[in-house]
Amino acid sequence: MLSSNSSLQSLLTSLSDMNARQTKISQETSSGVRLTALSDDASAAGQAVTMADTLRRDDAFVATANTVGSRMQAADTALSSVVAQMTSAISTAVGALTDGTTATARATAAQQLGSIRDSLVSLANSSYSGSYLFSGSGTVAPFTEDASGNVTYAGDAQTTSVTLTSGSKLQSSLAGASVFLASGASVFTALNDAIAALQPNASANAATVTGALRSALDNVTSQRAVLNTAQARLSSESTYVSTQKTNLTADQTTLLSADTATLATELSAVTTQRSALLSTIGIVQKGSLFDYL
Numbered sequence: 280m281l282s283s284n285s286s287l288q289s290l291l292t293s294l295s296d297m298n299a300r301q302t303k304i305s306q307e308t309s310s311g312v313r314l315t316a317l318s319d320d321a322s323a324a325g326q327a328v329t330m331a332d333t334l335r336r337d338d339a340f341v342a343t344a345n346t347v348g349s350r351m352q353a354a355d356t357a358l359s360s361v362v363a364q365m366t367s368a369i370s371t372a373v374g375a376l377t378d379g380t381t382a383t384a385r386a387t388a389a390q391q392l393g394s395i396r397d398s399l400v401s402l403a404n405s406s407y408s409g410s411y412l413f414s415g416s417g418t419v420a421p422f423t424e425d426a427s428g429n430v431t432y433a434g435d436a437q438t439t440s441v442t443l444t445s446g447s448k449l450q451s452s453l454a455g456a457s458v459f460l461a462s463g464a465s466v467f468t469a470l471n472d473a474i475a476a477l478q479p480n481a482s483a484n485a486a487t488v489t490g491a492l493r494s495a496l497d498n499v500t501s502q503r504a505v506l507n508t509a510q511a512r513l514s515s516e517s518t519y520v521s522t523q524k525t526n527l528t529a530d531q532t533t534l535l536s537a538d539t540a541t542l543a544t545e546l547s548a549v550t551t552q553r554s555a556l557l558s559t560i561g562i563v564q565k566g567s568l569f570d571y572l
Contacts, residue, residue, distance in 0.1 A: 330527055333527060337527070344516065347441045354405070361403075361466075362500060364399055364402070365496040372392065372492055396470045400467075415437040416434075443512075453506055464494040
């Protein structure tokens with residue numbers, strides 16, 4: 280008999296299940312999220328956790344790439360100015376060391392080269408966010424110029440690097456000595472030699488002096504190219520990861536989002552079934568279906 284306690288208990292259990300399902304459907308519809316607990320869909324929940332971990336790593340990398348990239352750009356901007364100053368120094372030296380140049384013109388050119396040297400010391404001591412760009416691991420101004428125009432380096436040869444998503448390291452800085460004081464291509468030695476060559480009664484070879492300046496410029500350009508290559512690679516990696524983030528976020532949204540159309544259909548069915556079940560329970564509670572008929 281449907282009126283038996285066991286039948287009634289079974290119907291009430293079914294009603295409880297329907298109520299729970301109806302509440303769950305309403306919550307999913309309201310929040311737009313279909314996963315609120317691991318039990319909702321263990322496989323999808325696992326995928327969601329993996330996606331979230333990947334997104335956190337991507338966020339961290341992009342943030343680091345932006346910070347490091349900005350620092351590299353600051354270094355490149357400084358080196359661009361160094362190239363311009365060295366190009367000007369070569370032009371000045373070539374013009375002043377030409378036969379027939381007056382002593383006054385040479386003295387003026389020497390002063391100009393001295394000013395360029397001072398500007399280059401300032402550029403070599405460029406900083407970004409409170410740290411020097413060309414000091415290696417040093418924390419003090421890496422280049423010092425004495426009263427005679429001699430320049431010394433207080434930094435070291437260490438460079439910084441950034442870890443790419445592959446795990447490989449990418450050099451992200453240049454040591455000041457390799458840029459400005461390279462053996463046979465020292466910016467400051469070449470400039471001081473050019474200044475000395477323009478002093479009265481100096482007998483330096485013009486080709487040698489200007490050649491040294493050009494070698495120093497070539498070295499700066501070469502070092503800058505190393506930095507530019509690293510910048511391009513870091514930018515490319517950051518763009519790739521950012522695109523991956525966008526796609527993964529979309530996939531995560533799709534995975535977690537509720538299907539409102541399907542939920543509406545299911546809610547309608549559950550509501551209808553629940554109404555029918557309530558009617559049946561009412562009948563059973565009266566005694567028996569046959570008595571009711």
